[in-house]
Amino acid sequence: MWPLVLLVLVPLPAFADALVATRLIRATEVVRAGDVAVQRGQLPGVASDPVQVVGLEARVAIYPGRPLRLADLAPAAVIERNETVTMLYRQGGLTIRSEGRALGRAALGDTVTVMNLASRQSVQGRVTSFGQVDVGPTTTP
Template structure:
């Protein structure tokens, strides 16, 4: 009887699902539903639902059969390194557009260094859309 009572009081391990890769996923690849499958067994930091990872970008290589860790994923980049971007500066009613070159990759809302094509000055900008960044007064953290 004491053994049964002890078994009811002690915590039991929770069995949940974990996602594993079905193929080699290279860094900077965007995950699709066919790239992962559900397996029994829970691990800390591992995604459990395919909808958690679909559309995210791999930050590192994920090998077939290995768990898909949420820390290894991030938002997909919308600006690539060396891509020509439109730099937008807005202050009050003034809007200035200029062309620049992204010096790194960045996702929507991320900060990226951009070199102005005309002046060759580098500035920090925030990605607002595909191929568009915003510079200047709107960059408050």
């Protein structure tokens, strides 16, 4: 007679790699490759590959040994608050260029409010490159 073997399937937690900070990463600081290390663990919402986080900016302070949550990171800002920027208005063949002052921080593709230095009027525009904001009808995503 053959012995009866009963196989019981018990769900086990899935272990995956998680990234943790190797040093204090202050808010608005860009994450570099040496700032993260891979650690084994079960952590939902945490980055698992350095490619996911290198070059992003921390939204909050991340302390050494703490996991890097994707919600705590964002694209790096290319325009700082109070920075002088070039505003471009384009419609058809017309292009108007003016200087303005950014009233907030913004990354590429973000919308930012800019005060025109000549007229003191505030307008919103989309960041298209370092120090350049498109205003007017071309600002729709």
